[in-house]
Amino acid sequence: xxxxxxxxxxxxxxxxxxxxxxxxxxxxxxxxxxxxxxxxxxxxxxxxxxxxxxxxxxxxxxxxxxxxxxxxxxxxxxxxxxxxxxxxxxxxxxxxxxxxxxxxxxxxxxxxxxxxxxxxxxxxxxxxxxxxxxxxxxxxxxxxxxxxxxxxxxxxxxxxxxxxxxxxxxxxxxxxxxxxxxxxxxxxxxxxxxxxxxxxxxxxxxxxxxxxxxxxxxxxxxxxxxxxxxx
Amino acid sequence: xxxxxxxxxxxxxxxxxxxxxxxxxxxxxxxxxxxxxxxxxxxxxxxxxxxxxxxxxxxxxxxxxxxxxxxxxxxxxxxxxxxxxxxxxxxxxxxxxxxxxxxxxxxxxxxxxxxxxxxxxxxxxxxxxxxxxxxxxxxxxxxxxxxxxxxxxxxxxxxxxxxxxxxxxxxxxxxxxxxxxxxxxxxxxxxxxxxxxxxxxxxxxxxxxxxxxxxxxxxxxxxxxxxxxxxxxxxxxxxxxxxxxxxxxxxxxxxxxxxxxxxxxxxxxxxxxxxxxxxxxxxxxxxxxxxxxxxxxxxxxxxxxxxxxxxxxxxxxxxxxxxxxxxxxxxxxxxxxxxxxxxxxxxxxxxxxxxxxxxxxxxxxxxxxxxxxxxxxxxxxxxxxxxxxxxxxxxxxxxxxxxxxxxxxxxxxxxxxxxxxxxxxxxxxxxxxxxxxxxxxxxxxxxxxxxxxxxxxxxxxxxxxxxxxxxxxxxxxxxxxxxxxxxxxxxxxxxxxxxxxxxxxxxxxxxxxxxxxxxxxxxxxxxxxxxxxxxxxxxxxxxxxxxxxxxxxxxxxxxxxxxxxxxxxxxxxxxxxxxxxxxxxxxxxxxxxxxxxxxxxxxxxxxxxxxxxxxxxxxxxxxxxxxxxxxxxxxxxxxxxxxxxxxxxxxxxxxxxxxxxxxxxxxxxx
Numbered sequence: 053x054x055x056x057x058x059x060x061x062x063x064x065x066x067x068x069x070x071x072x073x074x075x076x077x078x079x080x081x082x083x084x085x086x087x088x089x090x091x092x093x094x095x096x097x098x099x100x101x102x103x104x105x106x107x108x109x110x111x112x113x114x115x116x117x118x119x120x121x122x123x124x125x126x127x128x129x130x131x132x133x134x135x136x137x138x139x140x141x142x143x144x145x146x147x148x149x150x151x152x153x154x155x156x157x158x159x160x161x162x163x164x165x166x167x168x169x170x171x172x173x174x175x176x177x178x179x180x181x182x183x184x185x186x187x188x189x190x191x192x193x194x195x196x197x198x199x200x201x202x203x204x205x206x207x208x209x210x211x212x213x214x215x216x217x218x219x220x221x222x223x224x225x226x227x228x229x230x231x232x233x234x235x236x237x238x239x240x241x242x243x244x245x246x247x248x249x250x251x252x253x254x255x256x257x258x259x260x261x262x263x264x265x266x267x268x269x270x271x272x273x274x275x276x277x278x279x280x281x282x283x
Numbered sequence: 284x285x286x287x288x289x290x291x292x293x294x295x296x297x298x299x300x301x302x303x304x305x306x307x308x309x310x311x312x313x314x315x316x317x318x319x320x321x322x323x324x325x326x327x328x329x330x331x332x333x334x335x336x337x338x339x340x341x342x343x344x345x346x347x348x349x350x351x352x353x354x355x356x357x358x359x360x361x362x363x364x365x366x367x368x369x370x371x372x373x374x375x376x377x378x379x380x381x382x383x384x385x386x387x388x389x390x391x392x393x394x395x396x397x398x399x400x401x402x403x404x405x406x407x408x409x410x411x412x413x414x415x416x417x418x419x420x421x422x423x424x425x426x427x428x429x430x431x432x433x434x435x436x437x438x439x440x441x442x443x444x445x446x447x448x449x450x451x452x453x454x455x456x457x458x459x460x461x462x463x464x465x466x467x468x469x470x471x472x473x474x475x476x477x478x479x480x481x482x483x484x485x486x487x488x489x490x491x492x493x494x495x496x497x498x499x500x501x502x503x504x505x506x507x508x509x510x511x512x513x514x515x516x517x518x519x520x521x522x523x524x525x526x527x528x529x530x531x532x533x534x535x536x537x538x539x540x541x542x543x544x545x546x547x548x549x550x551x552x553x554x555x556x557x558x559x560x561x562x563x564x565x566x567x568x569x570x571x572x573x574x575x576x577x578x579x580x581x582x583x584x585x586x587x588x589x590x591x592x593x594x595x596x597x598x599x600x601x602x603x604x605x606x607x608x609x610x611x612x613x614x615x616x617x618x619x620x621x622x623x624x625x626x627x628x629x630x631x632x633x634x635x636x637x638x639x640x641x642x643x644x645x646x647x648x649x650x651x652x653x654x655x656x657x658x659x660x661x662x663x664x665x666x667x668x669x670x671x672x673x674x675x676x677x678x679x680x681x682x683x684x685x686x687x688x689x690x691x692x693x694x695x696x697x698x699x700x701x702x703x704x705x706x707x708x709x710x711x712x713x714x715x716x717x718x719x720x721x722x723x724x725x726x727x728x729x730x731x732x733x734x735x736x737x738x739x740x741x742x743x744x745x746x747x748x749x750x751x752x753x754x755x756x757x758x759x760x761x762x763x764x765x766x767x768x769x770x771x772x773x774x775x776x777x778x779x780x781x782x783x784x785x786x787x788x789x790x791x792x793x794x795x796x797x798x799x800x801x802x803x804x805x806x807x808x809x810x811x812x813x814x815x816x817x818x819x820x821x822x823x824x825x826x827x828x829x830x831x832x833x834x835x836x837x838x839x840x841x842x843x844x845x846x847x848x849x850x851x852x853x854x855x856x857x858x859x860x861x862x863x864x865x866x867x868x869x870x871x872x873x874x875x876x877x878x879x880x881x882x883x884x885x886x887x888x889x890x891x892x893x894x895x896x897x898x899x900x901x902x903x904x905x906x907x908x909x910x911x912x913x914x915x916x917x918x919x920x921x922x923x924x925x926x927x928x929x930x931x932x933x934x935x936x937x938x939x940x941x942x943x944x945x946x947x948x949x950x951x952x953x
Binding site for chain 1: 415419420484487488489491492495496497498499500501502503506522523524525526527529530531534537538541542543544545547549550551552553556560837840907911914915919
């Protein structure tokens with residue numbers, strides 16, 4: 053069967069069927085432990101599980117770090133020292149555009165992984181590129197926001213509140229920028245090395261990271277901007 | 284061009300740091316020259332620096348920890364002698380130097396002595412006990428170690444270039460802000476701890492994944508040795524709280540570098556936010572240190588009592604209980620800072636409750652010995668010394684957990700005595716016990732028994748002579764961190780404490796002698812069976828020193844005490860299990876990426892401290908380039924041929940068979 057060329061969709065189906073761990077396709081507790089998944093007494097998990105698992109743990113730690121910056125924002129929200137408050141900062145149209153770009157990039161990121169699952173290099177690259185460009189648009193819009201605020205004298209040096217604002221939003225922007233570097237590296241790797249086992253593992257991790265940043269942005273969008281505009 | 288760095292950074296006018304650092308530079312250059320002349324570089328590079336073997340990395344962590352322990356001890360000697368000499372007298376250390384010493388002492392002991400030692404044991408022991416061949420992410424493990432080493436290097440560079448922090452081991456703002464600490468001291472602290480903290484975080488991620496996903500067949504959670512449980516609990520805590528440290532230090536750096544207002548006392552900054560954040564990391568941190576120490580004691584008590592650990596499941600429960608409650612007690616570090624009676628009471632209660640978990644453990648260890656055939660070997664001595672010392676330290680801790688009592692003795696020498704009582708008695712004693720216990724597994728020979736006993740007794744009595752007077756001084760009102768003392772009546776107790784330090788020095792000298800004597804007599808002390816203590820967990824099933832692939836054939840665990848079961852079966856049947864069919868083994872290849880990362884982390888850290896922005900940017904770019912090159916590698920694994928696997932395992936089996944034969948001929952078998 054394997055030496056016959058199958059249509060892409062059938063090929064993907066076959067892969068799902070042959071996934072020995074059937075991740076996301078199993079009921080809970082009804083079947084016995086799966087060998088290779090690191091369950092119970094079945095021995096060490098295989099590389100795919102270990103890499104994904106470790107990356108999830110990293111994401112949790114990263115979210116703890118964000119939570120500190122969220123906490124600082126909550127503590128210092130009213131510490132404006134007589135300077136501008138949250139109402140003076142929020143420009144909802146721009147933020148809506150930023151949010152749209154980032155959410156769309158998560159969607160294209162998911163599409164890129166669907167293409168990866170089908171082992172389709174062209175579409176993987178197209179959707180990764182779209183993800184990167186949308187991410188770039190997000191970062192540029194944020195940068196422009198910061199520059200225009202600075203032009204109005206609204207800088208982190210002005211007050212504790214502005215420090216917490218720029219710190220939280222800036223940390224997220226920094227994450228997206230670093231993720232963009234990672235994305236560019238991954239595109240080069242996919243192009244030059246193809247869908248090797250370890251490259252697919254890295255693509256899984258990249259996808260997780262990108263979606264996690266999206267989720268953090270939902271938090272920032274809600275707590276900083278939406279609640280700020282309603283303040 | 285060079286930021287704030289210029290010639291005035293070298294302390295030409297201060298003889299103590301200048302001479303110390305010159306001596307250090309001469310020693311380091313001498314060591315490098317020796318390695319070069321002897322042609323050891325290829326060996327060191329191949330077998331250690333680029334190694335991704337968890338046992339090698341563990342040994343390097345422990346070596347780093349021991350060196351830093353000596354450095355921190357030197358600081359301690361200077362502090363105790365300054366306080367003994369500075370009673371209505373100037374002493375020999377000026378205030379700005381004394382402040383650097385107590386700051387460096389705490390920073391070095393926690394971050395660069397205790398942490399590397401604890402993580403070193405986690406590295407060395409956990410995969411062996413789980414019956415697997417490596418940790419989940421071997422190369423990341425190497426990067427973690429080298430980042431920790433980078434932090435240690437930066438702290439020590441501050442001795443010679445610039446100055447170290449003067450604001451204590453935790454840089455409380457607003458004192459640590461640029462307005463009140465304009466020098467580079469706090470920046471040295473921030474970047475050294477930040478870089479090593481990232482290494483620790485990656486270690487935590489690595490070991491959570493290792494314990495949860497990398498166990499040999501049959502090794503269910505409730506068959507794991509206690510040390511693995513404590514590794515898991517400590518790693519979970521690392522993942523949960525080290526990001527808080529990263530965030531807090533980053534915020535303080537932003538304040539200092541760019542004039543932001545997270546923790547300033549002006550423009551809406553909030554210094555109390557720092558205190559809360561740093562202790563939200565800092566309190567769990569002490570459990571990160573002490574839980575693996577408890578794991579070491581559990582192994583030692585059970586092995587040297589010849590019994591399974593008493594109350595294994597309650598021990599697991601107590602460990603996880605501590606792991607969770609550890610994150611709910613942070614406020615007891617600042618009862619006096621205005622939280623109010625309701626909050627103080629809540630945290631006083633949670634602090635007292637966490638002692639229950641520890642109490643369960645203490646009883647379990649005592650009942651493990653009860654009815655056992657106790658052997659008083661060196662690891663057991665440290666463990667018994669621990670029970671005595673730690674119980675008293677714990678009780679003074681419960682005393683401090685009562686807010687009204689804490690108001691009386693907070694920030695006093697009583698507090699200093701308390702936390703040394705638990706950290707030295709709990710963590711350091713465990714590390715020495717572990718060193719003696721697992722040394723044969725790392726190097727193939729035991730440590731000298733007599734010198735080990737001597738070092739225990741000197742350390743034990745030295746500790747009590749040093750710190751008992753500090754308890755009394757604290758109750759008499761002596762605050763901590765005094766560079767100058769104007770109460771004549773405190774002199775006798777300070778002198779006694781200094782004598783105690785002298786006894787501790789003798790103890791440390793005994794440890795060094797033990798190491799030298801053991802190396803010289805290594806043929807007499809050789810461990811040929813791989814099981815020098817009649818052990819119970821899997822690490823004793825491998826030869827000593829363990830081969831780099833740990834297990835020729837992955838063990839299959841069938842009960843709670845994996846190796847003890849195998850051994851009992853061999854003794855009953857008077858023969859080994861039949862020879863397994865060997866297969867080639869895949870092991871991760873060595874990688875220079877950890878060392879490379881350290882080089883550029885050092886450059887970046889140093890240039891950030893001195894605000895040499897272009898060099899910091901270059902360092903970051905180089906680090907990124909290094910990761911890209913690493914990601915491009917094509918060879919991930921090397922294959923150990925089946926002949927090599929069979930050769931190593933047959934030698935092990937021959938030694939075991941000979942042992943059984945010898946025992947049988949002595950009539951020692953049933």
